[in-house]
Amino acid sequence: MKVIASVRSGISSSFKALKGVVVVWLFSILLVSLVAMPMRSALKAGLGDSMITEKLAKGIDIEVLADLGSNFKSLISYFSSGLLMILITGFLINSFLAGGLFNSMKASSGIFSAGEFFRSSSKNFWSFFVISLLICTIILLMLILIVVIPVSVVAQSEISSEGSVFKTVFITVLIFLIVLTLLFLVADYARAWQVSKEKNACFKALGFGFRQTFRTFLSSFPLMLVLLAVQMLYGWLVLIILSGIKPQTGAGILLLFLLSQILFIVKILLKTWRYGSVTRLMELNISTSITQQ
């Protein structure tokens, strides 16, 4: 019952914070454009006024990319350094904006206010940054412990068969996904708790996140599982849609761009839905425990 209520509340909260979602989208497009635009220019410069772009009409053509020669190396260089920059900056910006989004998810929060959004973002930045960083580090460690090491051991083993390697990959990835779900819960609970407090206390928040995840496991885990499953399904759907559409005109390109950005805004909405649902479930659980006391 609590789970359904939380999911419902999450949906309404995410729509309530639509302006916040737009802010996140705006930052995202600006950030990515910093890398994509120079790449586009480099690609144009490499292709010159050639008709070879015809070969790109059906998608990526490795012969064309390779024939770019030094321009291709520049492109790869732009991409790799740009991607690193985007990863770091994107991580920082998202840690910052998540504070505002989580604050908007609180039951006590009223109508969306940009001032309040950014105030909360800046107030919670360091805590959110540390929480995100630590959880990401734990995820990476878990990936190594749960998937990489066992699969390597099985692959190296002289007695194991080929099938057992792939079965190990399948099983360990499944376990990792379960752990991932739990770690997302910890991160979300920690951040939801943090925004409800006056002072920054990231480690206390993390402690709360872990406690709350396992104390309310039966309600929290299915909730997160559903939310993540929807997000993953959506991500896969977007991949299919965006990859499948190959417009051949300038107008078509513009429409594709608009569609992709709408799809991305929906993706942020889904994430906000997750934030809202977890926040609501936390609030419900806390109020229940207070009532019981």
Next chain:
Amino acid sequence: MTKFFTILFAGLFYVTPSGSQIINKKPLSVRQTGYTIDATLDPVTKTVAGIMDAYWVNMSTDNVEDIQLHLYMNAFRNSKSTLNIESGALSDKKDSERGWIDIPSITERNGTDLIPAMKFISPDDGNLSDQTVLKVLLPKPAGPGDTVFIHVSFETKLPSVIRRTGYKDDFYFVAQWFPKFGVYEPAGMRYETKGAWNCHQFHANSEFYSNHSLYNVKITVPKEYIVGAGGIQMAESASDKTDSTKTLTFLAEDIVDFAWTAWPGYAVFTDQWEHVKITLLLPKERVEQVTRQFTAVKYALGYLAKNVGPYPWTYLTIVDPPAKGNGSGGMEYTTLFTSESSYIVPEFIHFPEMVTIHEFGHAYFMGILASNEFEEPWLDEGVNTFWEERIMDHYYGENSGMIDHPFLKVADKSMGRLSYVHSEGRQAVSNKEYSWNYPHGTYGMMSYNKTATWLYTLMGIIGEETTNEVFREYYKKWAFKHPSGKDFVNVVNEVVTKMHGDKFGRDMNWFFDQTLYGTGLCDYKVVRIINNKVESPNDSLAKSDSINKSRNVNDQFYNSIVQLERVEEVMLPVEVLIHFKNGEEILESWDGKSRFKDFVYNGRRMVEWVKIDPEFKIRMDINYINNSLTVDPDWVPVRRLTDKLISFMQFFISFISL
């Protein structure tokens, strides 16, 4: 003595199993050599003990004083072998994992001990530590028509899998395992000016050059082992009282090498293509690959039979080794070859098919057309790669022969071209090099990919049907013989002249001089399109004519110039497609010899775009981008690409930032 042996040989030829005609009605080759081997695998010591009776017929007019044998397995005996110096292959092998071949006894058929007459030689590099070529001085020179019989007992210690041979646990792939005759080349054969043995050491990149032979091989292995081998299995019997081993007898005719594999974990599948029974051995867990393997090999059989010549054997064995025996994957032994797949290979990745088609192709290019891989690797690997790429792209998609995914499509021929045109060592040497002389790791790129790329270019110039006819003629003339590069070039010249007269000149040597024997690059470029507005010839009249003046006001006259350039050394004839704004098109021909070329057009039309080689026939061109130019570039694909990149990066960042 000579007569005695000739009679004996003739008698044996018809009486012994190795000489009898069992599989094909007529011998496919002259069968200058033949082998009867009784081999026993010892899984404890990882050795194969063998007794071999072999013959070599002196078909030359020379008196030959010696015989020369390949002892390939000695390449793994010590770290100073030529193969190891070239590749460092043994660097991670313990002593117990090394391999060798010992010959405790070798006699002539009459019992003369030849051990004192044995001597290791190193004809390629003089490396005294290399023991991969054995010279045996005959007690009496073999005269023209004489047959030399030898009786050899040998013991082969298998290495842990390396260079497509050896063991791993209970898996065995047994290749290059017995003493094998080199090829005696009389004067006039290939490039020989006087008769000599052609018996090269085992090198990192080459191992094949042998006579087409008869093989009658008995293999004894533990009972639980499943065995695959070149040839046809003629018999199977329990071989000792305890019934712990079994002996299988294989007969193979007119093949250049005999290899076999044994492993208890194989699952065996069979299929039929026309007259050919195909046997597939692969790990039991890999059953999902069975259809893919059979389909691929049938494609290759059909395509090569149609465009080159018939596959003459009635049998074919494909071995898809288990992961632990991966080092034996991707190798050709004629009528048996190894592929390379895995438990899971997504359908859109055609790598296993590519390996299967490539290795099968060697049945033609090296197996039937037994060129010298040591000396002319391009004629073996390069020609075979050309056909592999054609087959892959023909059956799996012209643009998706290698990868066929909605997000990415890659043609097999693209992989080959890119490997050559963007390689730093593309001009280091020409294709006319012995396999071990390619510097700086350029062997693969040069032998496989440069050759395939210039063969595609040749096909672009002379046409697909002429190319197929070249190979049909090459097969007709040289099947079950030893063709050389010049023989191939001669066939090209004959067929092209026959089909096209002097359209391409007196012969095609100008092409081969630049591609096969040259190191130059090919690059054609559209430098500029100039559309000058000029006065129409009628304009001067029109100025004084009020009626004409009003009629011609929107009828602009242009002097258009298209400037082309040959950037690099290689000169090839190219087509140039010129497209005008009004939709008209002109296809021009340029012999491609001069550095610069201008095409000039005057009229009421302006040039919109120009393409050199619009159908990408000249695959040697190192840069397709500068092959065309337009006055109105279309950036839609670029915008689409970058816009999608933006979206994917947005999603990615959102995902990783919790």
